[in-house]
Amino acid sequence: MKRSFFSSTNIILGLAFLLGTLQGFAQEVKWLTWDEAANLSATAENPKKVFIDVYTDWCGWCKKMDKDTFQNPEVAAYMSENYYMVKLDGEGKEPIVYKGKTYKFVPSGRKGYHEFAATLMQGRLSYPTTIFLDEELNMLSPVPGYQKPKPFLNIARYFGDDIYLEKDWNTYAGKPGK
Template structure:
């Protein structure tokens, strides 16, 4: 008499192979320090634009954007190909040299803020805020608030593909 039995060994092997394949093809973002991004932009023959994720340790939306948006395979692949990716603690304590000036932590209220983060966010201390700089490290735009993967990718492509040079944001966004 033949019984229908489940071959658990093959199911386990199949599951392992699927999991391994997903890790193999997952795109990881290579986060660099702000100083490293500045150096790369200055020394590489074809520099990329710079993307800065300004966050704080206590910001729940920052953590959600890390998990949902930056770890999204399509977003990660695009960003890695087109930008130097920087994480910047908006309340970081270490001084940062940029364009001949030293930016420092400023104690204020219960916590404080980093001068460079505040300058990049144009004085609006809102977390998360993502910053886009061109290849010469000039401001393209700060983008405050949590962004889901698809809208974030549209914003990233607007700057990453130089669409901003020919179209204003409303025209571009309206065409999407």
């Protein structure tokens, strides 16, 4: 009896190899809640900075950034290594405690907003907005708007590698001074 290359065993082994190879390229970001990240930051031997993605369910650019930027293997690997990553619904209903103050949902118009999101975004409710905090949960900077992978990684490295302590953004980004 002649054996075909396309036997069920070969197909299964081939698919397993292919899935294993593709998995090596995909980097999954582990998103945390605010409480999880705050607890890790407070209790970790070597705490990381905290990154917050402020989004809403209805925001198309938020979904695009999730797909294009946060699932980019280079971005995902860098962020996972250097930050505790938090997803924060800008219209979430759960109270959040930050630096001893409790922030709550505020009904407004058809939906409303979360006070913590508004505080982090410095009153500018624009989605998506990404927030960078240091290891002690102090604000480094909000960054409003959709960011493609390469520019986003540039910003993330500026804070994640502590470049912000030595250079202002314009010098780092190669932009002429103002």
